[in-house]
Amino acid sequence: MRKKVTIVGAGNVGATAAHWIASKELADVILIDVVEGIPQGKGLDLLEAMPIEKRDCHIIGTNDYADTANSDIVVITAGIPRKPGMSRDDLLQTNYKIMSDVVSKVTAASPNCILIVVSNPLDAMAQAAFKQAKFNRERVIGMAGVLDSARFRTFIAEELKVSVENVTAFVLGGHGDTMVPLPRFSTVAGIPITELIEPAKLEALVQRTRDGGAEIVKHLKTGSAYYAPSAATVEMVEAILKDKKKILPCAAYLQGEYGIDGLYVGVPCKLGARGLEQIIEIKLTAEEAAALKKSADAVKELCAVIGV
Numbered sequence: 001m002r003k004k005v006t007i008v009g010a011g012n013v014g015a016t017a018a019h020w021i022a023s024k025e026l027a028d029v030i031l032i033d034v035v036e037g038i039p040q041g042k043g044l045d046l047l048e049a050m051p052i053e054k055r056d057c058h059i060i061g062t063n064d065y066a067d068t069a070n071s072d073i074v075v076i077t078a079g080i081p082r083k084p085g086m087s088r089d090d091l092l093q094t095n096y097k098i099m100s101d102v103v104s105k106v107t108a109a110s111p112n113c114i115l116i117v118v119s120n121p122l123d124a125m126a127q128a129a130f131k132q133a134k135f136n137r138e139r140v141i142g143m144a145g146v147l148d149s150a151r152f153r154t155f156i157a158e159e160l161k162v163s164v165e166n167v168t169a170f171v172l173g174g175h176g177d178t179m180v181p182l183p184r185f186s187t188v189a190g191i192p193i194t195e196l197i198e199p200a201k202l203e204a205l206v207q208r209t210r211d212g213g214a215e216i217v218k219h220l221k222t223g224s225a226y227y228a229p230s231a232a233t234v235e236m237v238e239a240i241l242k243d244k245k246k247i248l249p250c251a252a253y254l255q256g257e258y259g260i261d262g263l264y265v266g267v268p269c270k271l272g273a274r275g276l277e278q279i280i281e282i283k284l285t286a287e288e289a290a291a292l293k294k295s296a297d298a299v300k301e302l303c304a305v306i307g308v
């Protein structure tokens with residue numbers, strides 16, 4: 001039997017994630033939304049692309065959580081995106097209400113699923129989902145670091161005019177202005193980028209990465225990025241479905257790792273069939289550790305506002 005992935009929120013990120021999943025033939029997809037007609041229309045439209053793409057995935061759109069029953073993975077993209085002039089944190093109260101509603105429904109329908117949280121502000125939403133779902137931390141994971149690292153990799157590849165395939169990068173911390181790109185752990189064909197890009201230029205790439213979401217919002221004006229975010233989400237989905245044991249930067253509930261306790265923050269994680277299978281602790285310099293702490297403190301502040 002094919003695996004079943006539910007995507008909550010049939011908007012830009014949700015529908016595009018469904019597209020990537022189907023194009024890679026990873027699983028059957030249930031697209032669910034509160035708006036009537038949109039998930040049904042997008043789901044059927046995508047299903048009708050399958051003969052052309054030669055992919056046997058079944059896709060349906062629905063407003064009924066009964067259709068999502070016993071999903072292997074549930075991706076939550078429900079919520080409002082930001083507009084120019086807003087920070088992700090401005091979405092906190094609205095998206096917290098939506099997250100609470102969604103988590104109670106998906107966990108009732110799929111008590112054994114793995115939850116991947118995408119809605120912003122990401123780390124606080126992951127924390128809210130974790131507290132409400134009452135799943136163990138292996139089964140509630142937030143998507144941000146894969147996206148932030150992909151942006152950093154893009155900028156490095158463009159700067160050095162090398163294949164994106166040569167570039168690896170790590171971005172830790174919360175998915176906000178205080179995120180922590182780590183040049184020391186970013187490489188081109190195994191060569192640390194600190195050997196290849198001079199410090200001032202590198203700092204500019206780091207800052208562009210931190211502002212990567214806002215850069216897209218400024219162009220789009222009506223919403224935020226969705227191609228790279230959905231591709232990043234689907235890399236996590238694939239790692240879990242295929243039990244790849246892939247190391248990816250994800251938001252995970254820390255219990256003492258990196259000196260942080262009881263909080264979702266982005267760190268290197270191993271993803272496999274059980275979800276979050278391991279948190280990798282790397283030794284940070286004093287400066288990197290201070291930046292990570294500052295980022296975690298910003299997440300903690302947001303969580304305190306909504307009491308999670």
Ligand SMILES: NC(=O)C1=CN([C@@H]2O[C@H](COP(=O)(O)OP(=O)(O)OC[C@H]3O[C@@H](n4cnc5c(N)ncnc54)[C@H](O)[C@@H]3O)[C@@H](O)[C@H]2O)C=CC1
Nearest residue numbers: 009010011012013033034078079080081118119120122229
């Ligand atoms: N973690 C990350 O790195 C990223 C997070 N995001 C976040 O993802 C979220 C979605 O972004 P977009 O898809 O661009 O927005 P969108 O507005 O295109 O889609 C959101 C969808 O959620 C639906 N929705 C609202 N309340 C719902 C509920 N209670 N149940 C089910 N569906 C509901 C809406 O009807 C809409 O179709 C935003 O919060 C955005 O900030 C976006 C990009 C990257």
Ligand SMILES: O=C([O-])CC(=O)C(=O)O
Nearest residue numbers: 082088120213214224225
């Ligand atoms: O910028 C936003 O609001 C959406 C997002 O999280 C991103 O693209 O990094």
